[in-house]
Amino acid sequence: MADSQQSKDVMNVVEGEYSDSKEHVYLQETFYILSKKNSVFRVRLTSKGLSLAKETDGNCKEQTILLRDIVGSKCMRSKRRRPGAGSCVCSSLVGPHQLKVVDENSGDLDENDISAYLYVYAYILKRSRRTLKRERTTITLRFRSYDKYDDNNREAQKWRATLKCLIAGQPITYSPPVNDKKLLILLNPKSGPGKAREQFQTKVAPILQEAEVPYDLHVTKYAQYAREFVRTRNVYAWRGVVAVGGDGVLFEVLNGMFERLDWQQAFEEVPLAIMPCGSGNGLARSICHLYNEPYIPQNLTGLTMALARGKSTHMDVVRVETKTKIMFSFLSVGWGLLSDIDIESERLRAMGGQRFAVWAVARILGLRKYKGVVSYLKIKDISNLPKPKQPLTLSHSVSQDGALDSPDAEAFIDCDEHSEVFSNARSGRHQRVDSWYSVNSRRSAFFSTRGSEYHSVTSENSEMRSPVHVCMHGPASHLPSLMSQLPSNWVHEQGEFIMVHVSYQSYIGEDFLFAPRSQLCDGVMWMLIIKAGVSRSQLLSFLVNAGQASHVEMNSEYIKMVPVSAFRIVPEGPDGILTVDGELVEYGPIQAEIFPNIVKLLVPDNK
Incomplete structure (x- = not known):
């Protein structure tokens, strides 16, 4: 059980007692551990992260949860911890002996509990033998300095809003920043060993929920589905396009974007991302290598955090030409x-x-x-x-049927799934399953963020209109x-x-x-x-x-x-x-x- 005592809120930037010359303190609070006499936690929200200083009998032990390891936070009326979740604020300091920061007698939605609880979700880099891995930790802060829930909740919400502003790199305000745009998730269920659905549901979706990042999930259902999708839809409606599967799914997305007349603007405003669920996963492994992120097969934590944080960088592309095709x-x-x-x-x-x-x-x-x-x-x-340097604008391009051509007007017809499959089968050419058709499947129940949508492959609204004549643009x-x-x-x-x-x-x-x-x-x-x-x-x-x-x-x-x-x-x-x-x-x-x-x-x- 823990109590909290309100100390001076620092909404204007001040120097903290434990901070270095470059660290600024935005909020600070003292939390009392009633089960341990003479033990308190002095918690500070700084430009570096969440600082936790445990003071016991004059001794102080401090740890900082880095801002880059925090994905999100949530305020709730009473104790509500998910099964298997990380421990409370104390566990980060005292190891296996986990102290209770929340009242054991406080049940879910307990009207008699006037406290406001702030849950901070973090995935901390820790060394395990010779490797690094991310460990999920939930920091639980209980605010009950006031005798009314609304007042305590106001204090908790202040911390939450400040934390969200820091994560987003925006000016500190009392209102948390809001990004209404969703992520576009294009998932190939046949990539690799065919476990992309399961991996997304269990590894990616929970972190996006904690980060409050909404998404639209579309499951590919035939050849070039992802390619047609990004070519024919208003991609500016999404904050980014995520390919879930093997490298072949991103290959489709990349080339579909180059088949747009507005390819330059689209690439500049809509970043791409990869969630590796295939066999090769070369790009995802390269990203982790370059950004010091642990890469563990079937563990998508670090790359999912990248979706939540929204940091982007530029990437080279290579223009490839064969006798009948141009691709990127x-x-x-x-x-x-x-x-x-x-x-x-x-x-x-x-x-x-x-x-x-x-x-x-x-x-x-x-x-x-x-x-x-x-x-x-x-x-x-x-x-x-x-x-x-930035590339020049487009010159010649190649159409999907192989004829070198210039961009012209696009006529659209309804795309028929089965005719697409059979026409490719009759051609006699070997096609990669990673970027080939993904068979129709039953509806799945996905654990998704509030405001997120799962689009079944059998959805009536999932059909796209495909151009008769498609041109490849590009530099x-x-x-x-x-x-x-x-x-x-x-x-x-x-x-x-x-x-x-x-x-x-x-x-x-x-x-x-x-x-x-x-x-x-x-x-x-x-x-x-x-x-x-x-x-x-x-x-x-x-x-x-x-x-x-x-x-x-x-x-x-x-x-x-x-x-x-x-x-x-x-x-x-x-x-x-x-x-x-x-x-x-x-x-x-x-x-x-x-x-x-x-x-x-x-x-x-x-x-």
Whole structure:
């Protein structure tokens, strides 16, 4: 049981007794622990976070819950703690011996309890053996300095409003900031092992509720659903677009945005985000790596906090051109061994990420060689790159049916789900399930935030209207056409290759550190070339040690890593696999160039 004594509220910024010269105190209060004689908590809300100082018999122990680890707060009339929730304010200081800050005799909605309770939800970074993880903690503060509930509630609401302003980075007011815009969640239930629904419901939705972030959830139900959705809807109605699934879902979202005439404005005003529920999850792993956020498979805490906090940064995109298509990529382009493993292991999808390791063994035993020409524009000094500039406006583009064209008027027809599925099936081309159709499913009951909506795949209002003729817009290309001669300053390598893989993220999979020096926005693509003649033992070492990026130091006659700003691959022969962001594309000549500062991406607040 605890009591509180009102101390001086500091609504104007003042220096606190325990604060350093850069820390400002906004509110402070003393809380008495009646079960412990001569024990009090002096709680201060500062520019750094929530400071908890326990004073017992003249001894003081202090801990600060950092502002960046706090997702939200809530005021309630009486004690209401969720099962499995973190402990009270004391537990952060005294470990396993949890003291009671709330009255044991105070039940839910107890009219005789005039106290107001402030619950602060935080996910604190803690070290567990050799790894970092986030631990959920609920800080409970009970206000009952006054003899009326309304007065106590007013004090609790003052703390809540101030905390929300600090989290949002807005001026301190008595009214908490309100953002009526929802997040748009596009979820592919077939991504990876098919547990995206469950992971969203259990890992993401509860944190969004604590942060009071509303959302609209749409479950994909056929090929290119996410792509059509962002192309045809008013995306400005949402505060961000979140792809829940594998990298293929974000690939659809990215290219759907580039099919809008207003693509520049859309990317600047509507940030994108990824919730990794697929097999590869390269971008999500890269974000966590760059922002010092623990990445634990099936644990989406840190990336969900990024959705709640709303911090964004720019990301490069790569314009990729084949003989009949233009597309935009955020992760990688591959030819040979890694692409073979990625695509051919689809039959083992139920294994999740382990399917890659199993199929890698099969491909090394039955090693393939590919003839062709690899050309690239090498970056000579990556330590002295010019600051990335905003791209030029659009030039030529490509329509969905493969014909190079310019933007023209879009006619719309009703999109029929079944005809889309069957037409793709008849084409005979292999499609990735991560970005392929997601089958109709029964309605699910989702735990969602107040004001959030779940749109069932069978909802009558979920049908979209799809343009007959879709144009790909985007930044103007600086390269010659695909079949034209390249400039003289390009490097050309001809012969037999085991693989050529180009990535612009640090990770291309959860456990595959491909380019340690890569940043989200640096204007660099990293090209790994492995030529025929390399031994199987070297290849096995390359794959086994992928998590340590040992290949970066393996520059030799057969293996080398090159920083490039553009490249072209021209395979010989009709058979082989080419992938863009893990998606199968037509086999043949392909070229790409990087454009910095195109997309805004929601990222953690830990850097």
